[in-house]
Amino acid sequence: MTTDLATTILSESDLLRLGQLAIDAGAEIMRVYEGEFDVQIKGDQSPLTQADLASHAVIADGLARDFGHIPVVSEEDADSHNAPEGETGPFFLVDPLDGTKEFINRRPDFTVNIALIEQQRPTYGIIYAPVRKALYIGDVVSGKAHVLETEGLSGDISFANFKALTVRKAPDALAAVCSLSHNSPETEAYLDLYGVAERVAIGSSLKFCLVAEGQADLYPRLGPTMEWDTAAGDAILTAAGGKVLSRDGAPLIYAKPRFFNPEFFAQGDVAFKVPN
Numbered sequence: 001m002t003t004d005l006a007t008t009i010l011s012e013s014d015l016l017r018l019g020q021l022a023i024d025a026g027a028e029i030m031r032v033y034e035g036e037f038d039v040q041i042k043g044d045q046s047p048l049t050q051a052d053l054a055s056h057a058v059i060a061d062g063l064a065r066d067f068g069h070i071p072v073v074s075e076e077d078a079d080s081h082n083a084p085e086g087e088t089g090p091f092f093l094v095d096p097l098d099g100t101k102e103f104i105n106r107r108p109d110f111t112v113n114i115a116l117i118e119q120q121r122p123t124y125g126i127i128y129a130p131v132r133k134a135l136y137i138g139d140v141v142s143g144k145a146h147v148l149e150t151e152g153l154s155g156d157i158s159f160a161n162f163k164a165l166t167v168r169k170a171p172d173a174l175a176a177v178c179s180l181s182h183n184s185p186e187t188e189a190y191l192d193l194y195g196v197a198e199r200v201a202i203g204s205s206l207k208f209c210l211v212a213e214g215q216a217d218l219y220p221r222l223g224p225t226m227e228w229d230t231a232a233g234d235a236i237l238t239a240a241g242g243k244v245l246s247r248d249g250a251p252l253i254y255a256k257p258r259f260f261n262p263e264f265f266a267q268g269d270v271a272f273k274v275p276n
């Protein structure tokens with residue numbers, strides 16, 4: 001899919017710089033993961049560790065250095081959350097450590113997320129999973145999504161080593177991904193509409209990546225999330241030929257009040273079904 005709405009075009013070298021930034025942030029997260037760490041509870045009752053803050057610092061510094069003209073909203077920078085509602089100009093939307101519960105419980109699915117939002121839609125998205133050593137890049141503007149396995153790599157990353165991603169043709173028996181920590185009876189009822197046989201529960205934004213790489217067909221989210229949880233995954237899945245829709249069947253929009261998402265329906269090559 002291509003779009004003519006975006007006016008900010010990131011070059012391949014920009015995308016590789018963002019990818020390297022996510023890898024560098026992931027290295028800081030792993031330093032914390034491999035030792036003892038404290039868990040604090042934030043005002044919104046969500047957990048926070050030194051890893052969230054260390055990853056945020058790497059990304060904030062890197063974005064200021066290389067893309068200083070573009071504003072940044074990050075989960076771990078509360079001051080940035082007052083950005084104007086309905087902002088149409090470009091801004092980066094960052095979740096430095098998505099799946100903090102997975103991280104705390106030493107499950108391997110947590111991710112680093114960087115997205116560019118413009119005209120209230122994600123136009124580029126980067127996800128890095130530091131334990132799995134997988135880097136995903138979605139470019140909605142040119143309709144290309146890629147994954148790079150970083151295990152054993154040294155030196156600069158290059159698009160020559162990436163594998164193209166595309167959603168799969170819907171099989172007769174659809175597979176769904178759902179949240180490990182936040183599943184719900186409503187989600188189960190929705191999956192029943194499609195007669196889904198297989199469900200894979202997984203923490204973090206990797207759920208979008210599994211649909212983008214054709215390992216699953218549906219990721220309905222009937223509970224609350226924040227825009228930084230979904231923006232990069234939305235870009236990757238959209239660039240791979242999938243969709244992230246709100247209840248009305250239109251693409252999920254961003255720069256909403258306080259960055260709260262409503263329920264959404266991420267899908268590969270399947271027709272949208274309206275929930276009951």
Ligand SMILES: Nc1ncnc2c1ncn2[C@@H]1O[C@H](COP(=O)(O)O)[C@@H](OP(=O)(O)O)[C@H]1O
Nearest residue numbers: 097098099100101179181182203204224225226
């Ligand atoms: N009540 C709530 N309100 C807003 N967001 C919520 C929420 N409960 C969970 N989330 C979001 O869901 C994300 C985790 O989703 P999942 O379980 O699919 O990995 C969390 O990301 P963080 O882990 O970055 O805090 C958090 O932002």
Ligand SMILES: [Mg+2]
Nearest residue numbers: 095098099229
């Ligand atoms: Mg998150």
